[in-house]
Every structure is written in C-alpha cells, then in structure tokens.
Amino acid sequence: MNHASLAILCAVAGMFCMILVYSYLYVLYRERYMGIWIITWVAFSVRLVLFDSGMLEWKQSLTGFIIFQITYNSTILLFLWGQYLFVGRPFNRWWVYGATAVTVISITAAFLDLPFWFKHAFPAMFAGIILITTGHSFIYDLKIKGIGNRITGYAFILWGLLTASTLYTLGLGLPWITSANYAIGGILRLVIASGTLIVYFEKTRADLLEREAYFRLLTEGAVDIIYRYRLLPEPKLEYISPSILPITGYSAGEYYDDAGLLRSLIHPDDLPAYEAFINATGEDSSLPLSLRLIRKDNHIIWIENKCVPHYDEKGILLYLDGIIRDVTARKELDRLATRVDKLNMAGAMAASVAHEIRNPLTTVCGYLQIMVREAELHKYENRLVLMMEELNRANTIISEYLLLAKDKRVELKKYCLNT
Numbered sequence: 001m002n003h004a005s006l007a008i009l010c011a012v013a014g015m016f017c018m019i020l021v022y023s024y025l026y027v028l029y030r031e032r033y034m035g036i037w038i039i040t041w042v043a044f045s046v047r048l049v050l051f052d053s054g055m056l057e058w059k060q061s062l063t064g065f066i067i068f069q070i071t072y073n074s075t076i077l078l079f080l081w082g083q084y085l086f087v088g089r090p091f092n093r094w095w096v097y098g099a100t101a102v103t104v105i106s107i108t109a110a111f112l113d114l115p116f117w118f119k120h121a122f123p124a125m126f127a128g129i130i131l132i133t134t135g136h137s138f139i140y141d142l143k144i145k146g147i148g149n150r151i152t153g154y155a156f157i158l159w160g161l162l163t164a165s166t167l168y169t170l171g172l173g174l175p176w177i178t179s180a181n182y183a184i185g186g187i188l189r190l191v192i193a194s195g196t197l198i199v200y201f202e203k204t205r206a207d208l209l210e211r212e213a214y215f216r217l218l219t220e221g222a223v224d225i226i227y228r229y230r231l232l233p234e235p236k237l238e239y240i241s242p243s244i245l246p247i248t249g250y251s252a253g254e255y256y257d258d259a260g261l262l263r264s265l266i267h268p269d270d271l272p273a274y275e276a277f278i279n280a281t282g283e284d285s286s287l288p289l290s291l292r293l294i295r296k297d298n299h300i301i302w303i304e305n306k307c308v309p310h311y312d313e314k315g316i317l318l319y320l321d322g323i324i325r326d327v328t329a330r331k332e333l334d335r336l337a338t339r340v341d342k343l344n345m346a347g348a349m350a351a352s353v354a355h356e357i358r359n360p361l362t363t364v365c366g367y368l369q370i371m372v373r374e375a376e377l378h379k380y381e382n383r384l385v386l387m388m389e390e391l392n393r394a395n396t397i398i399s400e401y402l403l404l405a406k407d408k409r410v411e412l413k414k415y416c417l418n419t
Helices: 003-029 032-052 062-087 094-111 121-140 147-164 166-172 175-221 244-248 252-257 268-279 282-286 328-372 375-405
Strands: 225-230 236-240 289-294 300-311 317-326
Touching: 003 032, 003 175, 032 062, 062 094, 062 121, 094 121, 121 147, 147 175, 225 244, 236 252, 244 252, 244 300, 244 317, 268 289, 300 328, 328 375
Parallel strands: none
Antiparallel strands: 225 236, 225 317, 289 300, 300 317
C-alpha cells in the first residue's frame, strides 16, 4: 500500500468516525441538522473512495469532472446548511450563488482544457472558505462557551486552510505533499468528530438546565402547591413548591426535614378518607380528594388534593406526583349557596302554606260580614267588626309576605316626571 492509498484510508476512517458520531446522535435526538450532516459525510466518503482514490478515471473525463465538482460543492453547502440550523441562524442564499458560480467557472476551465490544478483551484478555495466559516460559527455563534466548540471550531479552520492550500500542492506536483494533506485531513476530521460530540452534549446539558430553570420558575411561581412524595423505600418528600408557606404556615424546608409533617396537619376526622385515598388504585386514585388541614396558627382550611400515583412492576405504590389547592373560599361559597338554597326552599314552602291559610281566612271574614248585618247579632257588632279588622290585618301581613317571597323581575325605564 503506497502513501497516497494509506492517506486516503486515514481520511475515510476519519469520515467514518464522523458518520458514526452523527448517526448515534441522530438516533437519540432526531435533530434535522444531524441528518443533514450524516448525508454530507456519507457523500464525502463516497467521493473519497470513488474519485480521490483513483478508482474512477475522472480527471481526464469531462463528464466525470463535472460530476465530481457538483458533488464536491453540493456536499460542502449541505454541511454549512446543517451548521446554520445547529446554531439557529438563517441560511444565506448567497452561498448557493457562490457555489453555482464556482461550479460554472470550474466546468468552463474543463471545457477549455486548462491544467487540473487551475480547474480545481476555485472549488478548493470556496470549500476552504466554507470550512473556515463553519469553524468561526462554532466558536462565536453558539450560545454555550465550552472547550468543545473551540476544539471543533479551530479544527474546522485548520481543515479549511488545508483545503484551500490544495491548489498549491496540486501545482507543485509532489505526491507526498498530497498524501500528507489527506492524512492531516483525516486526523482533523477525527478531532472534529470528538469535538462535535462534546459540543452537542454541552449544548444538550445547557438546554436541559435552561428548561429546568423554566419549569422551576413555573412551579415556584404557581399559587397551587406542586409536590412529589415518595413512599418507598422510606417516606420522603422529594419536592414541594414554596407556595406551601402561605397556605399552611410551614416552609418547604420544614416539610423536607419532617416527612410526616403534612400528614400530621390533616384533620383527625379526615384521616380515614386520606388513608383510603392513598391505598386506592385505578380510577379511584385519580379522583380529587377534599380534606381539612390545621394550619400552623390552628386555623382550619380546606384543600383539594389531586395526584398521579406511580407503581413498580409488582403494583406497589412508589411515589405520588400531585397538586394541592386551597379551596377554603370555595367551600365557604358552597356553604353559603347551600344555605341560600335551603332558605329559598323554606320560603317557597312558607308561601305555599300562607296561600293555603288565606282561603279559610277569606271565608271566615265573609261570614262575619254577613253576621254583622243580622239584627239579633247587633249587640255583638263591635266584637264582629274587631274580628274582621284582625282578619284583614292578618290577610295584609300574608299578602306582604307573599310579595316578598315572589321572584320579581325589575325593568327600569326612563320616563318624564311631568307626564
């Protein structure tokens, strides 16, 4: 095996490492830019095997040269596109125009039968610029600043400089320099593979920390209490939001120190319901539980607890994720609403009874009016009149009571007082 073949083998090995790294990350996270990079490195490896190794005689063939240039420029553009997606920048269409112009110039030089180093000079310079731009993007465009982006960025820059210098090595016509370029390029691609892996995991870790901070902000700013309570291997409160302090009077730290504090606050009359809730399975465990808590200042409040149980393979309850909501005001409103409903029912019943009383009163009053006119009862006139007045007074009271009990609808309108 000569030096050129060994150098190309090293380059392909470097490409293969890149493909393995990106394929592994793509399978894990399904990122779009990672898929683009995989396609790019596969195309690059195929180009090395078919064209650079001399398997195909493309340098003297116009068709082969055109295919080589189109493959060369399109793969480098694909990689830059993936990099732009990775850092979250929009892809600049001027890169496409540049690649098209370079391809046209290179193909024109091939038609004019110019020296190979001249035909390949512009694509090599363009590829070097893109690789240097990619390295610059790794170093300065990423939000995270770690060792991975510097390793990858500087490796890309060196690779770009090496690629751009290809036209000089081709012009010198020294095979050992070309072989050294292939070998150095393979090493740089190995460094890029390692650096990319470091960058990706640094970025993933930064994203996880950012999301954790965001969700923690949501949970700690919520009015309701969010908690996780582990029952096995020993009872332990793993998390509880700070909103527990204004509701129960105890801080989150006190609950962490004493795993049984929350249970000790439950009203004794509600403990059986709480135990049944903990031991419930299936749909019963997903229903909200309302119970009373005794605050630190001995005031009683109502809470509503809704939680999601988590079991192991044997069906043993491991921990609970839940939300506790203070429903004291709602319970008070429900109590008042129940009282109002009872009063309305009593009023309706009383109105019905009063209506039934008016009928006999009217009858009695009518007979008294007849009796007053009888001559033989004239001496009882004062008593009969007094009885009728009292009956009329009772009837008036009942009428007013019925007027108050009636559901009235008031429609207010504007009228002229003079009219």
